[in-house]
Amino acid sequence: GNSVTQMEGPVTLSEEAFLTINCTYTATGYPSLFWYVQYPGEGLQLLLKATKADDKGSNKGFEATYRKETTSFHLEKGSVQVSDSAVYFCALSETAAGNKLTFGGGTRVLVKP
């Protein structure tokens, strides 16, 4: 079956530091890949997505590239802000599986001023 593995947190950074959150996946077909962000006490917001190999998703300074050869979709941001403190979830979906999202366990990021 499908699965997503992402690095465990918490990840603690200083403001303006570089952020990387690793995500790897296992899928039977050709999934779409997503990063969702969850701020304290809130639901999930779509951060970015990529639907095929070598696509790069980007939003709000975050980027992730769909790497089929390494089955990875690592999230990066060059200069984090305190407001980026949240839990980040990597996820995949496959049309053949009815568009069902399979999530990783989440990575908590804390950015200190």
Added chain:
Amino acid sequence: EAEVAQSPRYKITEKSQAVAFWCDPISGHATLYWYRQILGQGPELLVQFQDESVVDDSQLPKDRFSAERLKGVDSTLKIQPAELGDSAMYLCASSLTRKNTIYFGEGSWLTVV
């Protein structure tokens, strides 16, 4: 920007009582999902609707959970009787079709005491 609406945001209930959550998807979205997110974990799909029909309820504990979407618009998720292990956030989400991006509501927090 259109949103997925959920209520109540917070619910505390005693063990063995009944509880219900309501969801109104983004207008025009045919596909509706209910996910459960246990604290510190990623969300897991409970049930997926296409219009008024259930297309995936393989992870729904059917002895105590039920879900309906009678007119293919809003949906209700019910738990009866509630157990301590049901304490979690219940997230509703919707997408235009089964092939489109999934958008989440803010979630309903359930605490069973």
